[in-house]
Amino acid sequence: MTFDPEFALSILPRILSTITTTLFATIIGCMGAAALGFLWEIVRRSSKPGRYTMRFLIDFIRSTPLLVQIYFFYFVLPEYGLTLPGLVVGVLALSLYYSGYLAEVFKGGIDSIPAGQFEAAKALGLSRLQLIMFVIAPQMLRNVAAPMGNYFVSLLKATPYLAIIAVPEMLSVALEIASETFRYTEPMTVVGIIFLTLALCFSGLVKVIESRLRLSPKAG
Amino acid sequence: MSLFDIMASILVGINVTMKVTLYGMLYAVPFAFVFGVAQHFTNGIPRLIVTSIIEFWRSSPVIILIYGFYFSLPGLGINLSAMTVGAMVLGLNIGGYGSQAVRAALQALDPGQVEAGYALGFRRLRILYLIELPQALAAMTPTFINQFIQLVKGTSLVSLVTLADMTFLAKALSQIHYAPAKIYTALLIVYFLMCYPATIVGRMIERRVSRGREVSHDL
Amino acid sequence: MQSALPPIAVALSNVSKWYGKFQVLTDINLTVKRGEKIVICGPSGSGKSTMIRCINRLEGHQRGKIVVGDTELTNDLKKVDEVRRDVGMVFQHFNLFPHLTILQNCTLAPIWVRKMSRRDAEEVAMDYLQRVKIPEQAHKYPGQLSGGQQQRVAIARSLCMNPKIMLFDEPTSALDPEMVKEVLDTMVSLASDGMTMLCVTHEMGFAREVADRVIFMDAGQIVETNAPEAFFSTPQHPRSKLFLSQIL
Numbered sequence A: 001m002t003f004d005p006e007f008a009l010s011i012l013p014r015i016l017s018t019i020t021t022t023l024f025a026t027i028i029g030c031m032g033a034a035a036l037g038f039l040w041e042i043v044r045r046s047s048k049p050g051r052y053t054m055r056f057l058i059d060f061i062r063s064t065p066l067l068v069q070i071y072f073f074y075f076v077l078p079e080y081g082l083t084l085p086g087l088v089v090g091v092l093a094l095s096l097y098y099s100g101y102l103a104e105v106f107k108g109g110i111d112s113i114p115a116g117q118f119e120a121a122k123a124l125g126l127s128r129l130q131l132i133m134f135v136i137a138p139q140m141l142r143n144v145a146a147p148m149g150n151y152f153v154s155l156l157k158a159t160p161y162l163a164i165i166a167v168p169e170m171l172s173v174a175l176e177i178a179s180e181t182f183r184y185t186e187p188m189t190v191v192g193i194i195f196l197t198l199a200l201c202f203s204g205l206v207k208v209i210e211s212r213l214r215l216s217p218k219a220g
Numbered sequence B: 001m002s003l004f005d006i007m008a009s010i011l012v013g014i015n016v017t018m019k020v021t022l023y024g025m026l027y028a029v030p031f032a033f034v035f036g037v038a039q040h041f042t043n044g045i046p047r048l049i050v051t052s053i054i055e056f057w058r059s060s061p062v063i064i065l066i067y068g069f070y071f072s073l074p075g076l077g078i079n080l081s082a083m084t085v086g087a088m089v090l091g092l093n094i095g096g097y098g099s100q101a102v103r104a105a106l107q108a109l110d111p112g113q114v115e116a117g118y119a120l121g122f123r124r125l126r127i128l129y130l131i132e133l134p135q136a137l138a139a140m141t142p143t144f145i146n147q148f149i150q151l152v153k154g155t156s157l158v159s160l161v162t163l164a165d166m167t168f169l170a171k172a173l174s175q176i177h178y179a180p181a182k183i184y185t186a187l188l189i190v191y192f193l194m195c196y197p198a199t200i201v202g203r204m205i206e207r208r209v210s211r212g213r214e215v216s217h218d219l
Numbered sequence C: 001m002q003s004a005l006p007p008i009a010v011a012l013s014n015v016s017k018w019y020g021k022f023q024v025l026t027d028i029n030l031t032v033k034r035g036e037k038i039v040i041c042g043p044s045g046s047g048k049s050t051m052i053r054c055i056n057r058l059e060g061h062q063r064g065k066i067v068v069g070d071t072e073l074t075n076d077l078k079k080v081d082e083v084r085r086d087v088g089m090v091f092q093h094f095n096l097f098p099h100l101t102i103l104q105n106c107t108l109a110p111i112w113v114r115k116m117s118r119r120d121a122e123e124v125a126m127d128y129l130q131r132v133k134i135p136e137q138a139h140k141y142p143g144q145l146s147g148g149q150q151q152r153v154a155i156a157r158s159l160c161m162n163p164k165i166m167l168f169d170e171p172t173s174a175l176d177p178e179m180v181k182e183v184l185d186t187m188v189s190l191a192s193d194g195m196t197m198l199c200v201t202h203e204m205g206f207a208r209e210v211a212d213r214v215i216f217m218d219a220g221q222i223v224e225t226n227a228p229e230a231f232f233s234t235p236q237h238p239r240s241k242l243f244l245s246q247i248l
Helices: A005-016 A019-046 A048-062 A066-080 A086-111 A115-123 A128-165 A170-181 A185-215 B003-011 B014-041 B044-059 B062-076 B082-107 B111-119 B124-161 B166-176 B180-209 C048-055 C077-086 C102-112 C118-131 C147-159 C177-192 C204-210 C228-233 C238-247
Strands: C008-019 C022-033 C037-041 C063-068 C087-090 C165-169 C196-200 C213-218 C221-226
Touching (some): A005 A170, A005 A185, A019 A048, A019 A086, A019 A128, A019 A170, A048 A086, A048 B180, A066 A086, A066 A128, A066 B124, A066 B166, A066 B180, A086 A128, A115 A128, A115 C087, A128 A170, A128 A185, A128 B062, A128 C102, A170 A185, A170 B062, A185 B062, B003 B166, B003 B180, B014 B044, B014 B082, B014 B166, B044 B082, B062 B124, B124 B180, B166 B180, C022 C221, C037 C048, C037 C204, C048 C063, C048 C165, C077 C087, C102 C118, C102 C147, C147 C177, C177 C196, C204 C228, C213 C228, C213 C238, C221 C228
Parallel strands (some): C037 C213, C165 C196
Antiparallel strands (some): C008 C022, C008 C063, C213 C221
16 A cells, blocks of 8 residues: 555645634633743742742743643543633633743843843833833734744644544544545645645744844834 | 552653663764864755755754654655654654754864864864864754753653653553542652753853853842 | 022931942931032942932932932832932933934923923023024934033033932033033023022042032041032041042
8 A cells, every 4th residue: 555646636735724713722722821921921020939839830831741631621521610622721821831942032131121120110100010011012023023932833732632532633634534445645745744734834934023023223 | 450550550660761862872973073074074965965854854843854764654665663763753843953063063163173173183073073062062952952952851742652761651551440639740850850950060060161151130 | 589498408217228238328327408519529339329219219218318409319119209309410421312412402301301381491492502502503402512512411400400409420421521611601601590409520620619618528428528629638537638649
């Protein structure tokens, strides 16, 4: 049995039909991960107990496999009466997992803002929330655009994990086709190429955004 | 079943987890150095080929590569064990990331170092391992440690292709005893205990590499 | 309006401060009347910057009492906010926000702290940019301006909050020599409007022209307080003499 291009082409539409799920999970996952990661980082800087709690939480998230975290939420939450759709559980787990990495990225981004920026904002009477929103966040985002983008691409590539908790996305459709036809090579190749293309496009986009930011006059 | 009993049953799979990690390293480290150096040395079409190979392993989702290789290779007449497929795919994926650390560290060096090497009469390869690599090693170490953690965590994926690692055993256990909260908590703790020391060491080294630039603004 | 304000702008009594075991301020006593201009000088590490940074609580003090207007500075964040709203500060390195335009730098605090409407805030900001003579730069970013221009923007940014007191922390020491004058001119014109000013600076021409008093600090203490002319011509304390002989 060798690779059959005709068969590969014939299953392409069926696999692509669930690309919206992949994109949805990626976009919501990235937004959730950035929001949570930023929250962790702000709490980490706010007080001593906050610092130790968040450091442990972030280290714990980063030191355990995404696969196990997904299983954990998928199988454990129902035990406490919280039964959520697989897609919701999956996006939640992706957000949480990548929030641990983004918190570290944000830490670096905030640390490289000069101390004078914090002092000037305080001297002008800005509140802590105003300082964070108007002075810290915008400058931090400029500093972290590249590494944050790389984690977003990484999150995209992690969306096929949702297949293991029965979310109908591209990998699960490919596996379904494989078990129907007993042909693995074509569906896996097709889904692999789609993801590779998406990942390369996304990282290209990240590079463009990064160089735009570097060229803008504001960076001076 | 107590948490302790559960952990004991899960730990039966640690030898598979460690084996995949170890074999994975055997793929990852050579791949990282060979391809990182190759990307550093080449130009034009050869470089494009090197980059494509790296990008294939680095940018494809690992879970798809594992399924793909495990299920398709037999159809193409290649019979590899699940262990080999898992170690190879995980290792080359991690090696792909590692190669970028190697290349970046080599490119960050002052070009004067290579010129000085030529001036002393060394040939290119000798300059590489006598002058460039020793200096670049410090800069790649934090990435290597982080990638090692990614590899250990990644081994959980071999449970999807029937290898009885810790994750596989935990899943099997939860099908016999309905106690997912306890079982998956135990599994998370075991992985945490395995990876956390590396996280700490990595942070220490990272701090040493970036010493003097350490600042922290409290909010 | 001026008469409704308390006659004492800032009062420090027996203020001491430590960094760990190292004492940076020792028993500082200083009363600044409304409208008074004070120039503070002294060798580096003498605690002069630390002292004025305590007045808007960028640094906390451990002992003694600091009263600004009629608010005593404590750990009470509300009071700190109150004081900061009324005290403007100009830094050595300008500290403009690089991601905001000149105009946005000037309107950020009025809009969010003073709760002014955007339109009013922009009007006020343009007024002050006019006064510091750079209204045409309003839509540029700080990185596109020279150091002297940036420092004038920083002064305008503080003035937009309509402060009752202005603190200057070595405002000209990070500037190229040819830009010092434009910043000092701005400060002189501000002084002639009756602003209460505390300036850490070694610009003696400025001190002679506007200061009511010169304060000399060394090793965390106020060593000498004198009229500017007397301070520069006949300093009283041996340490003042030594310092002046070094910078003249």
